[in-house]
Structure formats: C-alpha cells, structure tokens
Amino acid sequence: MNGNLLAEHDNLKGTTDSRLQISVGAGQDVYVMVAAAGPGGIPADPLTPGTGKRVLTEGAYDLTIATGGATDSDHFSVDLKAGDVLGASAAGRATRVVIHDPAGREVFGSSQDFSFLYAENSPMPAGGNAVADFVAPKDGRYTVGVENGDGRYDVTVEAYRPGSELNPRPDVLTIFLDFDGARVNTRIYDPSGGNRDLSPLKKFLPGWGLTAADENAVIDGVVATVRENVEKDLAAKGTNKRFAVKVLNSRDHADPWGKPNVSRVVVGGSIAESGIQTVGIAQSIDAGNFGKEETSLVLLDILSAPSAQTGTSLNRYITPASDKIAFIGRAIGNITAHEAGHMSGSWHQDQFNALDAIMDQGGNPKGMFGVGPDAIGGTADDVDVDFHEDVLNPGEGFTGIEDSLNRTAWAYTRGAN
The missing domain is CATH 2.60.120.380 (Jelly Rolls)
Structure with a gap:
C-alpha cells in the first residue's frame, strides 16, 4: 500500500451504480474506497486521515467485492x-x-x-x-x-478505413467555428432537449471586462489556437500523410453548416440557454469520424463568470499581469479543439497526471487553460497544450494509453479520387 490510485469508476450507463475491475498481483494489498461523485471524493493523501475535502452525501449503500477464480x-x-x-x-x-x-x-x-x-x-x-x-x-x-x-x-x-477516406472524391472535411450564435437542437445531447437559441460570443465579453472592440482579437486567438492544435500539429506530427482539414469561422467565411462534410463548434451560449450542464459537449465520440456533419458546443457563461463563483472561470487566472485577450483566446481555443477531438474519435485522458493534454477530462482548468507555474494566465510561462499520447481517464472505466494525436489526424483524410 503506497497510496497510489490504481483505478476508479463512476456511473454505469443508465444508472448511478459503479463497477470496477482490476488485476491484482500475487501478494499485493489493495484498498477500496467508496465516495460520492464530485470534488469531495479522493483524499489528497490517502495515507493521512482527514485529507479529504468534505462529505457530499451520506446514507446506506450496497458494496460487493469479489475475487475471480479461474478466468x-x-x-x-x-x-x-x-x-x-x-x-x-x-x-x-x-x-x-x-x-x-x-x-x-x-x-x-x-x-x-x-x-x-x-x-x-x-x-x-x-x-x-x-x-x-x-x-x-x-x-x-x-x-x-x-x-x-x-x-x-x-x-x-x-x-x-476512416470515414473521410471513403468519400467518393477528394473532399476535405471542414470544422466551422460559429461565434455568431446559433439555433441548436439539443436532443442530439439529451432526449429531453429541443431547439435552443444560443447567444453569440460578444454577449459574454463584459464578463471578462472586455468590450465589443475586443471581439475580433478574441476570435483571432481562438481561431489561431484551433488551427495550431488541429491543422498544424496534426499535419506535422501525425502519421497520416494524406491529412487535410479546413478550419473556417463565422467572421471570415460564409456559413457552410448544412453542407456535406462540415462539422461545427458553436462558441457561445450558456447553460440556461442550452439546458446542458457543462462547459463543452460533443455530439459523439466517433473513432474514424464517420459522422462528418456534427455539432459541438463551447458554452461561455461559466468561463466568463466572476472568479469567486467557480474555479472554471477564466477570471480566476487573470490579474493585471495578464495578457488578458491572448489568454482568453487560447483557453477557449483549447476547449474548442477538445470538443473537435471528441467528434473525431478521442476519449478523455487523465487530467490529474503530469502531462496537460487537449483531451484531458474537465476538472483541472489550470491544465486545460495552459496556465503555467505562476498560476496566472497570459504570462510568459503559459503552457502550449496539445494533442498527446497519454493515459485514458481512469474515472471513466477505460484503461490503456490513447494516442489522441493520431486518432484525430486519421479522422481527417483527403477523400480518394
């Protein structure tokens, strides 16, 4: 017993039950912890009592622990x-x-x-x-x-073979970044949803102390970050020699949404408008990118909330020393690339290990936003967060090492002639 986390698991599909299976070596002692979901769960030091945050829920539960015989x-x-x-x-x-x-x-x-x-x-x-x-x-x-x-x-x-590679002509898939607000049928995320009107990016600028005059600079930062993560890095580092993707945006290009081979990320809207309790959500996790016309959301209400309300607010990391606009553009761009990564087939990676990666699960905003050791966004020590080969998130029931860079790179292949 060294206090190392071996594995964890949250809810099974359609229930609040959990099921965890691990292999235990001969003579190895392991300990099982049961806790409520959320930030109060795992102690900071499992070997030291009292290092957990707080009790979230109390009450009776059933726990079954069994060891396998012959398998x-x-x-x-x-x-x-x-x-x-x-x-x-x-x-x-x-x-x-x-x-x-x-x-x-x-x-x-x-x-x-x-x-x-x-x-x-x-x-x-x-x-x-x-x-x-x-x-x-x-x-x-x-x-x-x-x-x-x-x-x-x-x-x-x-x-x-990847879905894009099966196109009958040399098409190039498009990711459209929509900053103008959009009507989205949220039933693609939640069966109880419906058509929802999402506000544009500009509505949320005052939350960061910005004005309409700053909108173009923020959009520049988001677009540049997505293009660096998706267009440039995957072309330079991936193994797909026929990699091709177009990243367009609502400010600079006509809206192509609704055409074949166009997926979009709507950057705007709020939880109240969408009915979706999150910052970002993708329509699917699509290895091979067979669903080439999908929608993801990056909601901006939590990201622009006062710093005292939530640790996920960008304002938590902004000080007078910050290049505020550069930080906001890069952080939103990272989340946007994360949702595009889901649509092109990558699952969540471990957000609490030493490597900050684009596909890290939520819960470590400092890592996703690229905040450096000084804990201030928009300074010289900020981190360039990219697609990486990293451990799959242990809390979601998968194991192994996921190469999100190449999973994403092979999702965007120029169609055959």
Missing part, C-alpha cells in the same frame, strides 16, 4: 494498416476486451459498452459486456484480448 484469457492477432479503425465487442461469459499494440502496450481496455456515444452512422460493433475502439497509428500486428470470464463467449472484431 479465461484469449488473444487474437490482427494485422492493421495505419489509419485502420478497429472495433471489438465481447458478449457471453467474457466481460473485458483489450487491445495491445505491436510493442505489447495496452492501448485500449474496456469492461463496459459506451457505444451509445458513437456517431449515429458509425459502423463499429456495439452491444455486449465490453466494447472497445482503436485507430492504428502505424502498420503492424496488433492483438485483441478477451478476458475476465470462464465459459462460452462471443467476440466481434471489425476493421474499417
């Missing part, structure tokens, strides 16, 4: 080409599916079915006890393992 583990080799999109689903007595790369590293492990987050027209296998998806960054022999069961099982393993 079966089968592994199958799969030869993949760079960009191949692999899906696997296990049913029957198997309860875990895991993918390893040619070096033997675990690159995706799952004991759950989160395929309801796939794009509506994704061809990936779904259903059963465990579903996994993966995009191969390079050619090689990968393995799919079926684990944690004893008895008969069914496993489905399928591979596809």
Whole structure:
C-alpha cells in the first residue's frame, strides 16, 4: 500500500451504480474506497486521515467485492494498416476486451459498452459486456484480448478505413467555428432537449471586462489556437500523410453548416440557454469520424463568470499581469479543439497526471487553460497544450494509453479520387 490510485469508476450507463475491475498481483494489498461523485471524493493523501475535502452525501449503500477464480484469457492477432479503425465487442461469459499494440502496450481496455456515444452512422460493433475502439497509428500486428470470464463467449472484431477516406472524391472535411450564435437542437445531447437559441460570443465579453472592440482579437486567438492544435500539429506530427482539414469561422467565411462534410463548434451560449450542464459537449465520440456533419458546443457563461463563483472561470487566472485577450483566446481555443477531438474519435485522458493534454477530462482548468507555474494566465510561462499520447481517464472505466494525436489526424483524410 503506497497510496497510489490504481483505478476508479463512476456511473454505469443508465444508472448511478459503479463497477470496477482490476488485476491484482500475487501478494499485493489493495484498498477500496467508496465516495460520492464530485470534488469531495479522493483524499489528497490517502495515507493521512482527514485529507479529504468534505462529505457530499451520506446514507446506506450496497458494496460487493469479489475475487475471480479461474478466468479465461484469449488473444487474437490482427494485422492493421495505419489509419485502420478497429472495433471489438465481447458478449457471453467474457466481460473485458483489450487491445495491445505491436510493442505489447495496452492501448485500449474496456469492461463496459459506451457505444451509445458513437456517431449515429458509425459502423463499429456495439452491444455486449465490453466494447472497445482503436485507430492504428502505424502498420503492424496488433492483438485483441478477451478476458475476465470462464465459459462460452462471443467476440466481434471489425476493421474499417476512416470515414473521410471513403468519400467518393477528394473532399476535405471542414470544422466551422460559429461565434455568431446559433439555433441548436439539443436532443442530439439529451432526449429531453429541443431547439435552443444560443447567444453569440460578444454577449459574454463584459464578463471578462472586455468590450465589443475586443471581439475580433478574441476570435483571432481562438481561431489561431484551433488551427495550431488541429491543422498544424496534426499535419506535422501525425502519421497520416494524406491529412487535410479546413478550419473556417463565422467572421471570415460564409456559413457552410448544412453542407456535406462540415462539422461545427458553436462558441457561445450558456447553460440556461442550452439546458446542458457543462462547459463543452460533443455530439459523439466517433473513432474514424464517420459522422462528418456534427455539432459541438463551447458554452461561455461559466468561463466568463466572476472568479469567486467557480474555479472554471477564466477570471480566476487573470490579474493585471495578464495578457488578458491572448489568454482568453487560447483557453477557449483549447476547449474548442477538445470538443473537435471528441467528434473525431478521442476519449478523455487523465487530467490529474503530469502531462496537460487537449483531451484531458474537465476538472483541472489550470491544465486545460495552459496556465503555467505562476498560476496566472497570459504570462510568459503559459503552457502550449496539445494533442498527446497519454493515459485514458481512469474515472471513466477505460484503461490503456490513447494516442489522441493520431486518432484525430486519421479522422481527417483527403477523400480518394
């Protein structure tokens, strides 16, 4: 017992129950903690009593802890080409599916079915006890393992080329950044939703002490950050030699929304207007980018709230030493790139480890905003947050190392002639 977090899990689909499965080595002592969701959960130092924040809820609950007896583990080799999109689903007595790369590293492990987050027209296998998806960054022999069961099982393993690569002509996918406000049917995020009118970016400028005269500079910062993260970095660092994407925006370009191969990120609106309790949300998590006409939101009410109201406000990190506009543009741009990353297939990564990455889950705003060691945004030590290879978020039930840079890069491939 060293106080290291091995794994955690929140709600299962459709319930408030949790299920966590881990492998424990012989002679290893592990401890199980049960807590309410939210910021009061894990103690800062699990070896020191009293280092938790506070109790959120109290009451009776049921806890079942079981150790597995004899379990079966089968592994199958799969030869993949760079960009191949692999899906696997296990049913029957198997309860875990895991993918390893040619070096033997675990690159995706799952004991759950989160395929309801796939794009509506994704061809990936779904259903059963465990579903996994993966995009191969390079050619090689990968393995799919079926684990944690004893008895008969069914496993489905399928591979596809990226959705954009299947276009019948050399089209280039577009990401449209809409700063003008928009009407969005929020049923794509919540079945109880409907058409909602979202306010434009300019409505939220006073919350940061800015005026209408500052709008263009903020938009410049957002657009430059998205283009750096999505256009430039993925072209320079990814393995997709046919990578191509266009990043357009509502100030400088005619609105292409509604045309084929155009997804949009609406940068504006509030929780009250949208009915969505978050800062950002994507329509899907779409490995291979088969849903090429989707909508994501980056809501601005929390980001522009007074610093005393929420730790997620950008105002928490703004002082007289800040280049305020540069910081606001970059922070919003990072969140915008994060939601585009979901639409192009990446899951959340660990937001509390040493590496700040674009696909980090919410909960560590300082990391997502690129605030440097001085804890002030818009200063010389600010961090350039990018797509990275990093550990999948342990709180969402997946395991392994996700290469979000190449998952995103292979989502944007120039169509075949």
